[in-house]
Amino acid sequence: MHDTSPRTADGKVLWHFSMSLDGFVAGPGHGMDWMPAATNRPGLVEEYLETTGAVLGGRDGWDAFPAAGAVYGGAWSGPVFVLTHHPEDAEPADGVTFLNCDVAEAVQIARRAAGGKNVEVLSPSIGRQLLDAGLLDEIDLHILPVLLGDGIRLYDAPGGAPVPLEFVNGDPVEEINLRYRPVGRSGG
């Protein structure tokens, strides 16, 4: 499952996340201690460093990790946009623009800043809004061998209709078989 084709820097709007097997991208309280320090897919970070032109995030993620320089461990630099309904109380930071607008306008601003490269949406809630608006091009996920049971879901839309997806980095398939067993857990 590591031989995924490289993302191209061709102006896509992407969701890019590490995700638990049960669909969470952060644990309770924005906990990220379940994620490994490094990816095991060779060249992945380099690929994203090269193809990412701008980052769009939300205020909760920013408040939990307020460091624009920390995108890809500080290896990526570029324009970061943070959506919030109250930009006036955000601490200014170099390279970060706080926006209070609808997601369509935010993504347009980020696209322009990305200069033809991809816009990476590092927010589940904004990605969901973009998906609803038909403005999300791709979802790139790294599924980790862990169940969290609680936290922030990739896609949280209670009562929503199913969103069909097409598999784009391999032969079209209806389902992918992943087989795991629990390890290192004692008691309940």
Ligand SMILES: NC(=O)c1ccc[n+]([C@@H]2O[C@H](COP(=O)([O-])OP(=O)(O)OC[C@H]3O[C@@H](n4cnc5c(N)ncnc54)[C@H](OP(=O)(O)O)[C@@H]3O)[C@@H](O)[C@H]2O)c1
């Ligand atoms: N696993 C991974 O690879 C990965 C990668 C990136 C991020 N994450 C995690 O994702 C989590 C954050 O995601 P989240 O979805 O819970 O929160 P979020 O998108 O970071 O923040 C939500 C907030 O953004 C603002 N917002 C969203 N849409 C808006 C709109 N249309 N207009 C104005 N403001 C808007 C609102 O802030 P106001 O209340 O200020 O209005 C809203 O409360 C963090 O825990 C982060 O660590 C995980």
